[in-house]
Amino acid sequence: MENLIHEECGIFGIYDPSGTNDVASSTYYGLFALQHRGQESCGIAVNDRGVITYHKDVGLVRDVFSKECLEKLGKGQIAVGHTRYSTFGTVNQTNAQPLVVRHVKGQMAVVHNGNLTNAPELREKLELQGAIFHTTNDSEIIAYEIIQERLKTSSIEEAVENVLDVLEGAYSLVVMSPEKLVAARDMTGFRPLVMGELPNGETVFASETCALDSLGAKYVKDLAAGEIVVVDKNGVRSITSHVKPIKHMCVFEYIYFARPDSVMEGISVHEARKEAGRILWKEHPVDADVVIGVPDSGLDAALGFAEASGIPYETGFSKNKYIARTFIQPAQSQRENSVRLKLNVIASVVKDKRVVMVDDSIVRGTTSARIVALIKAAGAKEVHVRISAPPFISPCYYGTDIDSKKNLIACKYTQQEIKEQIGADSLGYLSVEGAKEMAKNPQCEFCVGCFTEKYPAPIPVSQEKSQFEKKINVKEEESVDERERVHGDAKEF
Numbered sequence: 031m032e033n034l035i036h037e038e039c040g041i042f043g044i045y046d047p048s049g050t051n052d053v054a055s056s057t058y059y060g061l062f063a064l065q066h067r068g069q070e071s072c073g074i075a076v077n078d079r080g081v082i083t084y085h086k087d088v089g090l091v092r093d094v095f096s097k098e099c100l101e102k103l104g105k106g107q108i109a110v111g112h113t114r115y116s117t118f119g120t121v122n123q124t125n126a127q128p129l130v131v132r133h134v135k136g137q138m139a140v141v142h143n144g145n146l147t148n149a150p151e152l153r154e155k156l157e158l159q160g161a162i163f164h165t166t167n168d169s170e171i172i173a174y175e176i177i178q179e180r181l182k183t184s185s186i187e188e189a190v191e192n193v194l195d196v197l198e199g200a201y202s203l204v205v206m207s208p209e210k211l212v213a214a215r216d217m218t219g220f221r222p223l224v225m226g227e228l229p230n231g232e233t234v235f236a237s238e239t240c241a242l243d244s245l246g247a248k249y250v251k252d253l254a255a256g257e258i259v260v261v262d263k264n265g266v267r268s269i270t271s272h273v274k275p276i277k278h279m280c281v282f283e284y285i286y287f288a289r290p291d292s293v294m295e296g297i298s299v300h301e302a303r304k305e306a307g308r309i310l311w312k313e314h315p316v317d318a319d320v321v322i323g324v325p326d327s328g329l330d331a332a333l334g335f336a337e338a339s340g341i342p343y344e345t346g347f348s349k350n351k352y353i354a355r356t357f358i359q360p361a362q363s364q365r366e367n368s369v370r371l372k373l374n375v376i377a378s379v380v381k382d383k384r385v386v387m388v389d390d391s392i393v394r395g396t397t398s399a400r401i402v403a404l405i406k407a408a409g410a411k412e413v414h415v416r417i418s419a420p421p422f423i424s425p426c427y428y429g430t431d432i433d434s435k436k437n438l439i440a441c442k443y444t445q446q447e448i449k450e451q452i453g454a455d456s457l458g459y460l461s462v463e464g465a466k467e468m469a470k471n472p473q474c475e476f477c478v479g480c481f482t483e484k485y486p487a488p489i490p491v492s493q494e495k496s497q498f499e500k501k502i503n504v505k506e507e508e509s510v511d512e513r514e515r516v517h518g519d520a521k522e523f
């Protein structure tokens with residue numbers, strides 16, 4: 031495997047009280063804006079007076095949905111959509127979301143982002159009660175739990191409220207019942223979820239504000255940790271029984287996952303990355319002639335570094351934008367070239383210069399080594415690597431594929447050794463304190479678990495990440511092979 035950090039999932043929901051919005055198309059545009067959060071599969075479910083029609087498949091939004099396909103989804107008043115990257119479960123159509131189920135009180139569609147840390151235990155409990163699972167993803171567990179509660183309660187929102195006590199870990203959810211749209215965020219607030227409003231009164235939920243912008247929706251709020259928002263014919267109301275005053279959102283959303291034009295918890299992702307660059311300069315100053323950023327999420331941090339240091343900023347790389355899914359992964363012996371194919375150095379920018387190269391992370395170190403080698407081959411005198419994140423020292427259990435310790439370079443080597451392995455003249459990581467400072471907000475502390483091994487919520491009983499995955503019968507090899515085939519453009523060069 032290469033250096034890999036993949037985005038998580040993008041979720042979207044819309045409720046149209048007037049019934050005049052083409053909710054399928056609106057969801058399609060919303061998912062388009064959330065494509066960066068997952069490129070394996072996607073889907074849309076449309077609710078027309080209690081009857082849910084859906085379409086989902088493996089592939090990008092542009093490939094899975096045609097005009098005809100959207101027309102077949104038809105008109106409706108409510109819709110939900112999903113773009114998926116699986117940190118759990120194999121890549122196939124069955125595991126794609128939305129998960130649409132039928133139960134005694136009608137149909138229900140669920141989309142979610144995040145990983146449940148108690149998924150194996152919940153799944154085992156449900157299976158012992160007779161549940162038969164069709165997928166290997168957490169959404170089906172969530173759906174089962176909601177349905178069980180729905181049979182005991184008088185409304186879907188009460189069922190979701192009760193389920194918040196059962197689910198552990200990271201989840202932002204949008205649930206569509208025959209008459210309602212319900213959005214909820216876990217009590218730690220790991221994954222983002224925002225609410226917006228369209229000019230005709232439609233309510234929209236999305237993982238990021240860039241999806242609201244794509245529809246011309248006005249931002250209303252970020253859901254609080256543990257908040258549930260219900261939309262139905264009576265309007266919009268919030269359930270706050272599980273709300274926690276402080277979130278611990280994933281700081282890596284700011285560093286890498288989110289789109290730079292999104293605003294999370296009131297802070298622009300672009301500005302947060304620039305601030306990380308400024309802090310990096312304070313923490314790791316260096317004499318140099320030019321600052322360049324590794325596309326895409328290293329660019330904003332590089333701008334901040336240049337601004338704070340006074341060292342000129344330049345575009346150092348040309349990225350091949352057309353290399354996405356159709357790219358045939360090279361054999362191991364050709365990996366060196368795979369960096370070149372995706373990213374090329376602009377030689378005139380670096381030749382005979384002392385270069386500061388800003389990137390967002392180092393996972394295994396192989397990609398960084400190849401990029402440094404490219405810059406040196408283009409004639410740079412020195413390459414000083416600055417990383418706008420702290421070193422990864424522990425896995426993520428909350429919906430990203432930051433891997434087991436054995437695959438993280440910072441768990442095996444000192445910073446001096448990493449510097450030598452990647453061929454840099456100096457190496458500086460953002461400190462954990464710096465990461466917390468980059469998007470400082472009184473309502474939001476951050477999860478920094480993968481940088482500190484201190485997690486803000488329970489981690490799985492089996493802490494070896496691969497064991498955790500095996501417990502729910504994921505065929506790991508199949509999953510990895512399939513990812514290699516499907517993925518083109520994640521943090522993978």
Ligand code: SF4
Binds near residue numbers: 427479481
């Ligand atoms: S462990 Fe790391 S990647 Fe996972 S939620 Fe926390 S900060 Fe984000």
